[in-house]
Amino acid sequence: MPVISEVTIRRTRREDVGVIVAMLADDPLGGARERIEDPLPRSYFTAFEQLARDPNILLVVAEDGEGAVVGCLQLCILPGLSSQGASRGLIEDVRVASHCRSRGIGEQMVQWAVERLGFARSHVGMTLRF
């Protein structure tokens, strides 16, 4: 049985951007489209500021017991007319640091996002389809 690592999910801060970008770059697709430089390209921080201002987007990280960032997830709420005007939830950019994979961290982050959506008050309630 793999070891399950309990993580804490919290809102992303500006100083987490570097760790998140490193995780985004750490797979074959991301390796080709990110730019890991020191300092990081300004475009990442411009995007972070845009995300932080957007009331429909929540970018979070997962912290391990020592406070190290080991995962990230972006939750988007999309208003729309269909389903009687219900908003939809969209989960994007889920990543777990390569040395922490297969310990249930991604599952905890997605579970957190699903519960967050479930608790969001809506005029018609939220429907989750799997």
Add this chain to the structure above:
Amino acid sequence: MPVISEVTIRRTRREDVGVIVAMLADDPLGGARERIEDPLPRSYFTAFEQLARDPNILLVVAEDGEGAVVGCLQLCILPGLSSQGASRGLIEDVRVASHCRSRGIGEQMVQWAVERLGFARSHVGMTLRF
């Protein structure tokens, strides 16, 4: 060869909501989840007001030569950290009135959305993958 109907794409107005909801309801999935009543449930108008206020969402309709609404499409811009902080475009809720299908109207709307994304200025440019 089917007849191609040229349409005009314009931003949705409050008085279009009823026609859009009728199109959303006009397929097996939508028929089960929309509520066509007179007057329409208030939740549709609440959602419309939310869409109209959101700078990252553009809900448009396609008008035929007589000014009748024959299609709809929702374009969402999603900021994010990946791809060097590039925003993503998301196309949702594309519908064409049942009596106007197979005339290239959906294609014109999607083409409009793709061009709109292409013209959006970005610090890294936009990438479209098909």
